[in-house]
Amino acid sequence: MHITQGPQFNGKASKRMHVMAKPIGAVCNIDCDYCYYLSKQDLLEYKKGCSPEMSEDDLETYIRQYIEGQNTPEIIFSWQGGEPTMLGVNYFKKVVELQNKYRPEGIHISNDLQTNGTLLNDTWCEFLAENDFLVGLSIDGPELLHNAYRTNRAGKGTFKQVMKAVELLHKHKVKFATLTCVNNLTSQNALEVYRFLRDEVKSPQMQFIPIVEQKTFRSTAPQTSENAQPRQGDKRLIPGNKNSIMEPWCVSDHAWGNFLITVFDEWINNDIGKVFVQYFEACVETWMGRKNPLCTLGEICGKGLAMEPNGDVFACDHYVYPEYKIGNIHDQTIEKMAYSVKQQEFGFAKSQMLTQQCQRCDYRFACHGECPKNRFISTHDGEPGLNYLCAGWHKFFSHIDRSLSYILRHLGHPVAHGKFSDAALHSQIAQRAAVQTKY
Numbered sequence: 001m002h003i004t005q006g007p008q009f010n011g012k013a014s015k016r017m018h019v020m021a022k023p024i025g026a027v028c029n030i031d032c033d034y035c036y037y038l039s040k041q042d043l044l045e046y047k048k049g050c051s052p053e054m055s056e057d058d059l060e061t062y063i064r065q066y067i068e069g070q071n072t073p074e075i076i077f078s079w080q081g082g083e084p085t086m087l088g089v090n091y092f093k094k095v096v097e098l099q100n101k102y103r104p105e106g107i108h109i110s111n112d113l114q115t116n117g118t119l120l121n122d123t124w125c126e127f128l129a130e131n132d133f134l135v136g137l138s139i140d141g142p143e144l145l146h147n148a149y150r151t152n153r154a155g156k157g158t159f160k161q162v163m164k165a166v167e168l169l170h171k172h173k174v175k176f177a178t179l180t181c182v183n184n185l186t187s188q189n190a191l192e193v194y195r196f197l198r199d200e201v202k203s204p205q206m207q208f209i210p211i212v213e214q215k216t217f218r219s220t221a222p223q224t225s226e227n228a229q230p231r232q233g234d235k236r237l238i239p240g241n242k243n244s245i246m247e248p249w250c251v252s253d254h255a256w257g258n259f260l261i262t263v264f265d266e267w268i269n270n271d272i273g274k275v276f277v278q279y280f281e282a283c284v285e286t287w288m289g290r291k292n293p294l295c296t297l298g299e300i301c302g303k304g305l306a307m308e309p310n311g312d313v314f315a316c317d318h319y320v321y322p323e324y325k326i327g328n329i330h331d332q333t334i335e336k337m338a339y340s341v342k343q344q345e346f347g348f349a350k351s352q353m354l355t356q357q358c359q360r361c362d363y364r365f366a367c368h369g370e371c372p373k374n375r376f377i378s379t380h381d382g383e384p385g386l387n388y389l390c391a392g393w394h395k396f397f398s399h400i401d402r403s404l405s406y407i408l409r410h411l412g413h414p415v416a417h418g419k420f421s422d423a424a425l426h427s428q429i430a431q432r433a434a435v436q437t438k439y
């Protein structure tokens with residue numbers, strides 16, 4: 001669900017939601033091979049010759065509705081694309097102006113902006129720093145790996161421009177995180193990628209995204225294909241294999257697990273407490289018994305209604321397909337859409353559609369069957385709806401279980417889950433005591 005009702009704020013029930021706004025839609029100045037969004041230009045039938053830019057009126061409607069629909073001390077706006085910086089810095093000055101116009105007294109508004117970095121300059125970075133934007137910068141690793149897929153329209157790599165952006169972000173002290181796609185190449189070079197982000201980029205926060213797309217992804221929405229789902233371990237699921245149903249640039253399930261394990265071992269041996277890796281921090285929270293802050297590993301779908309420049313709103317950034325449109329800001333408010341039955345059903349389907357394999361899994365608490373977008377394979381027993389990355393996730397969770405439990409216990413925190421949890425430990429001690437009493 002994309003809206004939560006919890007404690008009171010300002011004497012009323014607290015209300016929070018999250019929308020990824022795409023004020024320039026899928027339009028981008030570069031042309032990455034694996035981009036899941038560029039194809040939306042055809043799918044959503046952008047009107048030929050029309051500017052894909054969200055008009056100032058629509059922008060105002062959106063900002064007003066988004067603020068009015070929430071009752072919380074902080075309201076977070078997320079700006080994505082395509083490439084949002086193509087709109088120019090003045091467009092975002094207008095954004096901030098409108099936010100200030102509608103911001104209720106005492107409410108803090110923050111912004112995050114996802115960018116490929118190629119258009120950032122001093123003017124941009126001064127604006128981003130002054131207005132405290134959090135920037136998500138896409139960078140896939142050292143030059144060869146980054147340039148393999150992140151190319152401009154002439155097919156040239158964008159590495160040098162992105163490294164310039166890194167320099168500018170540091171120079172202007174802009175808050176930023178790096179977003180690194182784990183594909184068929186980067187997954188094979190985990191240490192190189194991680195050390196580059198740590199030592200060269202000095203990434204304040206690393207986010208890794210597994211690249212998973214079936215060959216049909218441009219036109220077919222998740223959960224709508226009638227094709228039989230290959231079983232876990234089927235060779236057709238290996239990217240690059242003959243007859244594979246996957247795009248060749250995808251990461252395989254095992255490569256994903258191995259990537260995370262390699263990075264985790266380096267992190268835990270050398271960098272824990274110094275380097276922030278989003279997945280690992282989220283796992284620590286989960287093992288302690290808290291909710292996973294990442295929607296992909298959470299129990300229900302939760303973060304990311306997506307809005308196109310014409311005001312169309314979709315269930316999630318990964319479900320921008322006509323079947324998953326929930327409305328338009330000109331017909332109903334964002335708040336109504338976020339609370340709608342259709343959207344709630346979408347949110348809860350994540351936990352209701354779990355396979356038996358997931359329901360019995362030792363690491364269900366940490367994984368919850370991962371993102372439904374990736375649930376297109378069947379279990380060894382033939383039950384459909386298993387996650388493509390399952391084997392990799394399971395391998396990773398099994399690998400970190402003992403280390404995380406040890407660290408948490410050492411720091412005096414509870415270990416709520418896993419094979420070495422406090423409950424498991426107490427039960428072992430009780431069993432041993434019973435055996436000793438017997439003898």
Ligand code: SF4
Pocket residue numbers: 295296297300301302303304316317318350370371372373
């Ligand atoms: S569909 Fe996937 S990305 Fe979207 S909210 Fe659910 S878990 Fe998150």
Ligand code: SF4
Pocket residue numbers: 357358359361362363364367368369370386387389390391393394
């Ligand atoms: S690791 Fe696999 S079986 Fe376990 S919850 Fe995740 S997807 Fe399901």
